[in-house]
Amino acid sequence: MADLSVNFAGIKSPNPFWLASGPLTNTGYQVSKAFDEGWGGAVWKTVGEPVINVSSRLASIDYGERRMMGLNNIELISDRSVEDNLKEIAEVKRRFPHHAVIVSMMFESNPKLWSDMVKQVEDTGADGIELNFGCPHGMSERGMGSVIGQVPEYAEQITRYAAEGSSIPVIVKLTPNVTDVRMPGRAAVSGGAHALSLINTINSVMGVDIDSWMPIPQVDGRGSHGGYCGPAVKPIALHMVSSLYNDRRIRVPICGIGGIETWRDVVEFMLLGSQAVQVCTAAMHYGFRMVRDLTEGLNDYLNRRGIAKVSEIVGGAANRVGDWNDLRLSYSFQVVARIHEEKCIGCNLCYIACEDGAHQCIDRIPGQKNPVVREEDCVGCNLCSLVCPVPDCIEMVPVDHGVRETWRQRQERLSSLS
Amino acid sequence: MAIELNEDSRFQEVVPPLLPKEVMEEANRCYYCYDAPCIKACPTGINIPVFIRQIATGDLDSSARTILDANILGATCARICPTEALCEGGCVRKEDSRPVSIGRLQRVATDHAMTTSVPALPPLPVSVGGCGRVSIVGAGPAGLGAAAILCRMGYQVDIYEEKGEGGGLDTYGIVSYREPIPVSLWEVNLVKNMGAKFHFGVHVGHDLEWNALRSQSDAVIVAVGLGRVPRLGIPGEDFQGVWDALNLVEATKTQPLDTIILGDRVVVIGAGNTAVDAATCANRLGAKEVTILYRRGQAAMPAYEYEYVFAKQDGVNYRWWTVPVEILGHGHVEALRCMRTRVVEGEATGRQASLELIPNSEFIMPVDAVIRAIGQAKPKNFWEIIGAQTKNNRVVVDPETLETSIPGVYAIGDCLARPGEATVVGAVADGKQAAWAIHRQLVKVV
Numbered sequence: 001m002a003d004l005s006v007n008f009a010g011i012k013s014p015n016p017f018w019l020a021s022g023p024l025t026n027t028g029y030q031v032s033k034a035f036d037e038g039w040g041g042a043v044w045k046t047v048g049e050p051v052i053n054v055s056s057r058l059a060s061i062d063y064g065e066r067r068m069m070g071l072n073n074i075e076l077i078s079d080r081s082v083e084d085n086l087k088e089i090a091e092v093k094r095r096f097p098h099h100a101v102i103v104s105m106m107f108e109s110n111p112k113l114w115s116d117m118v119k120q121v122e123d124t125g126a127d128g129i130e131l132n133f134g135c136p137h138g139m140s141e142r143g144m145g146s147v148i149g150q151v152p153e154y155a156e157q158i159t160r161y162a163a164e165g166s167s168i169p170v171i172v173k174l175t176p177n178v179t180d181v182r183m184p185g186r187a188a189v190s191g192g193a194h195a196l197s198l199i200n201t202i203n204s205v206m207g208v209d210i211d212s213w214m215p216i217p218q219v220d221g222r223g224s225h226g227g228y229c230g231p232a233v234k235p236i237a238l239h240m241v242s243s244l245y246n247d248r249r250i251r252v253p254i255c256g257i258g259g260i261e262t263w264r265d266v267v268e269f270m271l272l273g274s275q276a277v278q279v280c281t282a283a284m285h286y287g288f289r290m291v292r293d294l295t296e297g298l299n300d301y302l303n304r305r306g307i308a309k310v311s312e313i314v315g316g317a318a319n320r321v322g323d324w325n326d327l328r329l330s331y332s333f334q335v336v337a338r339i340h341e342e343k344c345i346g347c348n349l350c351y352i353a354c355e356d357g358a359h360q361c362i363d364r365i366p367g368q369k370n371p372v373v374r375e376e377d378c379v380g381c382n383l384c385s386l387v388c389p390v391p392d393c394i395e396m397v398p399v400d401h402g403v404r405e406t407w408r409q410r411q412e413r414l415s416s417l418s
Numbered sequence: 419m420a421i422e423l424n425e426d427s428r429f430q431e432v433v434p435p436l437l438p439k440e441v442m443e444e445a446n447r448c449y450y451c452y453d454a455p456c457i458k459a460c461p462t463g464i465n466i467p468v469f470i471r472q473i474a475t476g477d478l479d480s481s482a483r484t485i486l487d488a489n490i491l492g493a494t495c496a497r498i499c500p501t502e503a504l505c506e507g508g509c510v511r512k513e514d515s516r517p518v519s520i521g522r523l524q525r526v527a528t529d530h531a532m533t534t535s536v537p538a539l540p541p542l543p544v545s546v547g548g549c550g551r552v553s554i555v556g557a558g559p560a561g562l563g564a565a566a567i568l569c570r571m572g573y574q575v576d577i578y579e580e581k582g583e584g585g586g587l588d589t590y591g592i593v594s595y596r597e598p599i600p601v602s603l604w605e606v607n608l609v610k611n612m613g614a615k616f617h618f619g620v621h622v623g624h625d626l627e628w629n630a631l632r633s634q635s636d637a638v639i640v641a642v643g644l645g646r647v648p649r650l651g652i653p654g655e656d657f658q659g660v661w662d663a664l665n666l667v668e669a670t671k672t673q674p675l676d677t678i679i680l681g682d683r684v685v686v687i688g689a690g691n692t693a694v695d696a697a698t699c700a701n702r703l704g705a706k707e708v709t710i711l712y713r714r715g716q717a718a719m720p721a722y723e724y725e726y727v728f729a730k731q732d733g734v735n736y737r738w739w740t741v742p743v744e745i746l747g748h749g750h751v752e753a754l755r756c757m758r759t760r761v762v763e764g765e766a767t768g769r770q771a772s773l774e775l776i777p778n779s780e781f782i783m784p785v786d787a788v789i790r791a792i793g794q795a796k797p798k799n800f801w802e803i804i805g806a807q808t809k810n811n812r813v814v815v816d817p818e819t820l821e822t823s824i825p826g827v828y829a830i831g832d833c834l835a836r837p838g839e840a841t842v843v844g845a846v847a848d849g850k851q852a853a854w855a856i857h858r859q860l861v862k863v864v
Contacts, residue, residue: 064446345510352452364453389449390514 002302003309004295006040008276009169009195009253011127013100015040016266016310017294020257020278021104021130021173023075024288028088032095037288038295041100043197043278046077046132047085047121048106048144059206059217061232070232071281072206074217074224076138077106082117090124102128102171105162106135106144109154114161121168128168131159131193133184134175134200137226146200149175152187159191169194171255174240176233177203181240182247189250196244197255197278199237201227230281234259238272242321245273261290263297270310271317325408332405335380335396337362337373343393344370350384350394358383421583421599422672428702429670432595432728433497435529436522445474448518451510456520459508461847462489462563466505470523482531485524487539490566491559491605493528494588495843496521497597500722504843532604536611539570548572550860553631555622556641558586559842560831562609563849564639569612571857577609578620578631584609586643587832588842590668593695595702599671628804632827636863637856640804640813640822641831641849644840645795650687654745663688663696663791670699681786682706685754687742690720693791697734700789709735709783711742713759718769741775745788754783796835811835819855820848826859828852 004015018041019025019034026045034042057075060068078085085103093101103121107113121129132139133149140147148154155172163170172188174181176199185196203225207216215223237258244250256274260266261282269277282290302310339350339362346369354362361377362384373384385394405413436444448470456466465484472481485492499505501521509517531537548571554561557579565575583589584606589599610616620626632638647662649655659681669678684700686693689712700708710729712719715738719726729736737756744755758779762772798811807814807823812835815821820828830848832840 065443345513346451346455347449347510348452348454349449 002299002307004040004299004302006276006311008100008255009128009171011041011100011102011169012098013040013276014098015295016270016274016276016298017291018042018100018102018255018276018278019283019288020280021045021132022280022284023073024280024284026078026080028092031088031092031101034283034288034291035092035096035099038291039099039288041102041127041276043102043104043130044085044089044126046104046106046135047082047117048077048139049108050081051076051079051138053079054219056217056219059226060230061206068230068281068285070204070206070228071230071284072204072217072226072228073201074137074219074226077104077132077135082120086120086124089121089126093125093127100128101126102130104130104132104173106132106139109143109148109158109161111161114158115165118162118166122166126168128171128194129162129166130171130173130197131162131188132173132200133158133188134173134198135227136175136177136201136203137224146175146177146203149173149184149200150178152183155184156187156191159188159193163192163194171195171197173200173257174198175200176236176240176258180243182243182250185244185247186249189252193252195253195255196250197257198240198244199233199258201229202233202236204228229259231259231261234265234268238268241269241274242272242318245315245318246322263294263301266294266298267301267313270313271315272321273315273318275311275314323408326406328404328406329410330379331401332403333398333400335382335398336375336378337380337382337384338375338395338397339370339373339384340393340395341370343390345390345393346370347389349387349389353383353387420672421589421603422674423599424594424670424675426675426702429594429675431497431598433522436519436526441473441523441526444519444523445470447511447515448474449510455508455510456505456518459504460488461504461841461843462495462850463847464488464492464505464524466520469527470518470520473523473526478527478530479535479537481527483537483539485527486531486537486608489843489846490562490608491588491842491846492524493532493601493605494559494592494597495846496525496528497601498588498592499843500839500841502724503722503839532601536608542567542570544571544857546861548857548860550574550636551576551634552637552639552856553578553635554639554641555631556586556643556831556833557581557584557606557616557618558641558643558831558845559588560643560833560845560849561586561639561641562605563846564641564830564853565609565614565849566612567850567853568856569609569614571853573857573860575614576617576635577614578617578622578626580619580621582618584616584618590671591664593667593699594671595698596695623800623803636826636860638827639849639852639856640800640806640827640829640833641845642797642800643794643832644835645797647692647790647792648795650742650790650792652742652744654747654751657745657747657751658749659747659751659787660745661696661787661789663692663789664794666699666789667692667695670703675703678703680705683783683785684708684787684789685742685783685785686710686789686791688712688791688793689714689736690791690793691722691725692793693789694721694725694729694734696789696791697729698732700787701732701734705787707735708733709737711737711740711756713739713741713773714769714771715739717767718771720769742788743775743780746782751785751788754785754788756781756783794832797833800833819859820852821855828856 021043031042061070063069135145139145172193253275256269257278351371388394469481469484505520506517551574554577585602588602684705746753758776759773831845
């Protein structure tokens with residue numbers, strides 16, 4: 001058995017799988033059930049001045065026959081009193097002393113209020129605090145949530161309010177609804193954040209019912225923008241996680257969030273710098289039981305690779321993600337597509353994709369099932385291999401042209417010539 | 419004889435429509451191939467990836483339009499095409515999974531058109547509209563296929579049909595548990611609504627002189643199909659209880675089922691698709707023991723594999739290497755004298771091999787009915803009447819235009835009696851081909 005336990009900014013957890021703050025961590029009942037089923041930690045649904053919600057609240061986008069490729073939510077923070085939430089948090093923590101219980105918080109920008117509330121949360125025995133600077137809907141109209149995360153100065157200030165008096169780690173949850181997530185990330189660290197978590201949901205309008213012309217979701221004929229999450233957002237989250245991990249000015253642990261559904265997703269998030277991960281949509285879709293695949297899959301993966309501790313993979317691939325300027329230019333290195341004729345089923349999707357959507361370097365040969373790549377004209381864009389429905393049928397073969405040169409090196413070379 | 423729509427559960431369509439969820443799953447299995455092999459495998463060239471995508475995006479009107487634009491008998495073909503040999507045989511997904519169920523998806527779209535609204539078909543790509551009069555002999559699949567195109571081009575089309583309804587074998591010769599009669603009649607109506615004028619109960623050569631027909635038409639299309647099942651040529655063939663398989667199928671569609679009396683023990687001679695129809699009809703009509711006799715082995719059986727499976731599921735027995743030599747009885751069939759056969763030694767295998775009777779292999783089967791299902795007679799008399807050139811009893815046509823030796827007279831469909839399988843989809847394709855050839859010819863003349 002690989003060691004899946006993590007110590008995240010001082011928060012200990014039997015495994016890196018935490019439930020993210022959301023409808024699935026709204027009550028002691030839910031969090032206890034999740035721990036019983038194998039989750040290592042949970043971030044309690046954001047507590048704050050209780051809200052009144054609307055109905056309906058969720059909408060999803062499907063792809064083909066798969067449901068909920070993306071999910072959108074206009075539900076706000078907890079609609080239960082702070083007292084009720086704190087009481088249940090304390091009960092859960094008593095029952096599960098070795099699990100990670102983190103309390104998500106969102107309050108007005110009042111230092112006294114923050115320090116009082118932090119104290120009350122500490123008294124529950126919770127392991128950490130997560131500051132919700134991310135929700136893009138509803139609360140943002142009241143000066144909270146993503147409007148804090150979008151302004152580095154605010155983010156730093158509120159983090160300071162919470163972190164100054166806190167004896168337990170403070171995690172700042174960032175919004176992706178910014179142009180460069182490093183700015184609020186750095187600000188949070190300056191304000192005293194012990195860790196960062198991201199991404200919160202992405203602002204979105206889910207859709208329009210083309211029969212009724214009603215927005216989706218709708219509340220009695222009106223809709224609003226909401227927070228987008230689910231498998232579709234994973235690439236956005238991976239980019240933001242890696243950009244924070246690779247930022248020299250951010251030296252705090254990162255908890256990855258965004259579209260995680262399988263153990264494979266977990267591995268990717270960890271390789272790009274997440275020490276722990278949070279899951280929401282997938283567990284809302286399939287229930288807490290899905291943690292079994294995460295646990296067994298990650299354990300088997302580590303065993304197959306002879307890795308004893310999950311923490312060893314954190315950031316393992318992050319240094320390979322960086323500036324475009326540091327990529328070798330195509331006269332230096334490229335790949336070319338090669339179609340394996342014995343695997344080709346003759347759908348011609350690669351041909352038409354290259355012909356109409358790329359660089360016109362695949363030919364069809366009369367009387368022959370498989371198209372053929374004109375390798376001398378192939379720019380190595382990958383499109384053909386992406387549209388090909390047959391695994392490993394189109395191979396992208398590396399071609400090293402010898403000289404090593406990136407754009408940065410080229411610019412340096414040219415400027416040294418002049 | 420008039421059409422008889424019966425409610426008997428045993429004669430209702432066997433293959434159920436796909437469930438809504440199955441429709442979407444199946445439609446989304448299509449890779450939307452470019453220059454797709456399924457299109458090339460369809461004699462009428464239906465743009466299959468497009469019609470499936472239109473189903474997947476919930477545009478059934480367009481999906482039906484895509485199908486009917488290429489094949490006016492799309493609803494029939496959805497049910498009775500040998501898809502495994504045609505579109506689904508070409509489907510690339512047979513290589514990585516199983517073929518997309520193109521036929522059943524086609525039925526989704528055409529059922530939609532049948533139950534809701536018929537989509538308007540797009541204009542045909544003609545630079546000059548058709549102007550003239552085309553007569554078609556036979557309102558079967560080939561005739562309807564030609565008529566639809568000619569009507570859309572603007573020709574005045576008259577269809578002459580011996581029977582009381584159109585659709586040919588679709589209406590009279592396909593068992594109703596494969597294709598319900600209303601499907602075929604709906605298709606006839608489509609062509610009627612396009613402007614074709616149907617003249618039912620008209621036997622060209624008797625009720626209407628061939629020369630009169632020719633002189634009133636700028637072009638004539640002969641789509642008379644094939645004849646009845648040939649006789650076996652053995653003693654006892656005129657006893658009561660000896661059936662032509664096509665007559666039996668037609669009886670199930672034109673008369674009350676309880677008036678068709680076959681008896682308990684039924685033997686079908688021949689192992690093609692029509693033999694399966696006859697055998698499964700007999701079973702549904704109450705026969706207790708249905709046996710198919712075939713003079714060759716299973717490997718040479720002309721029926722499609724799925725038809726064989728269908729017959730086996732119906733409990734039909736097969737006796738290979740067996741021929742009937744005499745029907746015994748007293749005015750009515752009582753027994754069948756049979757002999758075993760074998761391939762003449764040193765001969766080629768398969769359907770071409772010569773057979774010989776095995777000496778002393780005679781045996782007698784007690785039977786109540788014998789059904790002939792050994793193919794269909796060629797309409798050689800018709801070619802003689804009209805004076806069209808024939809070769810080996812087959813009418814000679816230009817392979818490009820399907821024009822016979824008589825200028826302006828075209829032959830299409832099963833009556834061409836080409837070797838190999840006669841299919842509805844092939845007949846429709848012939849009809850399209852001849853229609854375009856006529857258009858090219860008449861535009862030139864004008």
